[in-house]
Amino acid sequence: MFHKELEDYTGRLLEVDRFRDYCPNGLQVEGSRQIRKIATGVTASLSFLEKARDEGADAVFVHHGYFWKSEDPSIKGIKRKRIALLIESGISLFAYHLPLDAHPEIGNNARLALRLGFSIDSRFGNQGIAMLGKVWNPASAEEMAERIGNSLSRKPAIFGDKSKVIKSIAWCSGAAQDYLLEASSLGADAYLSGEISEQTVHEAEESGTVYICAGHHATERYGIQALGEHLASAFSVEHVHIDTDNPI
Numbered sequence: 001m002f003h004k005e006l007e008d009y010t011g012r013l014l015e016v017d018r019f020r021d022y023c024p025n026g027l028q029v030e031g032s033r034q035i036r037k038i039a040t041g042v043t044a045s046l047s048f049l050e051k052a053r054d055e056g057a058d059a060v061f062v063h064h065g066y067f068w069k070s071e072d073p074s075i076k077g078i079k080r081k082r083i084a085l086l087i088e089s090g091i092s093l094f095a096y097h098l099p100l101d102a103h104p105e106i107g108n109n110a111r112l113a114l115r116l117g118f119s120i121d122s123r124f125g126n127q128g129i130a131m132l133g134k135v136w137n138p139a140s141a142e143e144m145a146e147r148i149g150n151s152l153s154r155k156p157a158i159f160g161d162k163s164k165v166i167k168s169i170a171w172c173s174g175a176a177q178d179y180l181l182e183a184s185s186l187g188a189d190a191y192l193s194g195e196i197s198e199q200t201v202h203e204a205e206e207s208g209t210v211y212i213c214a215g216h217h218a219t220e221r222y223g224i225q226a227l228g229e230h231l232a233s234a235f236s237v238e239h240v241h242i243d244t245d246n247p248i
Ligand SMILES: [Zn+2]
Pocket: 063, 064, 173, 174, 175, 216, 220
């Protein structure tokens, strides 16, 4: 199959036109080959691309692609190396950012809920990407952190009252620590995201909403993987997920 067909299908599936984003969603670098095998990963880093090439992938699908609004648009340095590898290997790069966070079934936040045992009751935050729900088996913040660590293969750090029993929870994958106070105003006992800032510690202590810092990479592995599985079952393409671990 060809990149245009895959791009049209995925664009409709993830409703990319509904989102205002900081990067282009869809085909970012066009490869030369017909697509028989796709590789998925969180970030289109050089080591991820090398592994995808060695796996014989014709296209890669990632959550973090290139051409972010805030970055220097020149193709030099590490960006040149990455794009050169793609073009020389004839590999297409597809990237999906906010639409992949938000999708109700295969999105990062929906997959986190499924994996961590949360119901999805409502949404909040920028374009409704963050979610609010209940913990199926309420437990103390400390026990929750243990559970989440086992499920995501990365032990989270917790801030605020560690003995608090967590019944309602809000979450947003990636670097969405700034939604903590909004989550608190919505009545969440805890808020989970991937990264932390200096003020997040004070906000957790003073708002009464526990902050669970579970890792940017660790919270964003599952959406892109679900997308790859979906595309492999919808089309006759092979799929491999490549987890190039990142401690942040
Ligand atoms: Zn991210």
